[in-house]
Amino acid sequence: MDGTGWRPVKRTRTFEDVLAQIERRITEDGLTVGDRLPAERQLAEQLGVSRSSVREAMRVLETLGVVSSQVGRGPDAGAVLTSRPDSALTDLLRLHLGLASLEMREVIDARHMIEQWAAAQAAAAGADTSALAAALDGMDGAKTAEEFVEHDTAFHCAIADASGNRLIAAIMRSLRDSMRRYSVEAVQRLGDTSVLRADHVRILEAVERGAADEAAQAVSEHLAHAYPSLFR
Amino acid sequence: MDGTGWRPVKRTRTFEDVLAQIERRITEDGLTVGDRLPAERQLAEQLGVSRSSVREAMRVLETLGVVSSQVGRGPDAGAVLTSRPDSALTDLLRLHLGLASLEMREVIDARHMIEQWAAAQAAAAGADTSALAAALDGMDGAKTAEEFVEHDTAFHCAIADASGNRLIAAIMRSLRDSMRRYSVEAVQRLGDTSVLRADHVRILEAVERGAADEAAQAVSEHLAHAYPSLFR
DNA sequence: ACCACAGTATGGTCAGACCATACCGAACCA
């Protein structure tokens, strides 16, 4: 027994300390997107740690999409606060899919849920549909499955954007990114995309009319057409 | 003009290379949860980079919840592949909420969506409800708002678990973690939790009966009771 | 059979150096 009282169950690594300090500074000083963090060397000195530990903390923040580092000099150099949750989520999904700790089925179900909800929200809110129409045009002009999927992704992400919920829009983009290859294969297997086009038009019109239930229903049927193997 | 052809638009940092190599190894060698990565020094030598770069890559993988590092020696030491998407998502939400690039309203709406879906899925699948009942008992025994919220969180996460979709369950846990303080305040403002209890019982019974629509409806009304300020 | 202890592989941390980049500013021309 040592008389010093409790020993911490888990040691705190230095970079975790640095992370906590930076996070504290963000909330207390009310830092926001666009603001700059101190330089790595300066931060290291202020916190009394080595630059390596500061750098490891920076890698974490960068991974989570809250800072972006630029080399060089001037007002744009250094670590700048940003807001890119998309890439973080995309990386997360890709790696966990690779580890087989997630299955594509789960990703697609999640997408199904989100998209139904988003379409209903967009319809109820009377959201702007110009981005949807533009993506529809893009699909009409597509010459390859890849190109088609590109615009299809834009269409479906635009629905999520139109819901007005940035968190859900970010999740949607990541889900689509993770599914890209899978979607291309699905389109190739399908061959004819006219069914999909009709679905898209129906979704678009339902959102324009503000028919929330029908929009959700149309999304659901659309996914059943696009991925018939998943709906027995 | 240099005659050497295109210059890469964006340089690749060394640790990103390391990340790509590790990811490649995971997919190609079919590594999965529980497997060990080579030691940092060994990896550095194999890839011809410094240990610092390897460590920065490790921090990224750790942040994304795919590896977990243990010091010491033996079969459990070193970097082990894991699957903890929850903490990654929690950190992501917390930081972006702190940056004001997300609002609590968006988090709660997302939770609403997920939980309705999950309850319906659980009901349709005839999922096991013992975890739900256990959490209900926990809430009955709770003496403080914090304690109540603890078991309430368990209840709602159990619904997400019962949906059978690990991705959605992970998102749900992260959402609840981010809302913890907010939920405690909501419960304190509410004072009487008997309304919430009745809602929980109704949800539980609907899931047990396999009544998907009613389960979703019950969840929706429950959230309106718990956060009345958000539903005008 | 048990135990104590030295050995060793692991991640964690640090200090210091050097490089590439990109801006800044002064000196230098036109």
Added chain:
DNA sequence: TGGTTCGGTATGGTCTGACCATACTGTGGT
């Protein structure tokens, strides 16, 4: 005055080598 060139400098990116704390491993003694 106006532009251009070029050195200075602050920034992140990388590497090396060292040392520490931790926790297993194996050996040798009892």
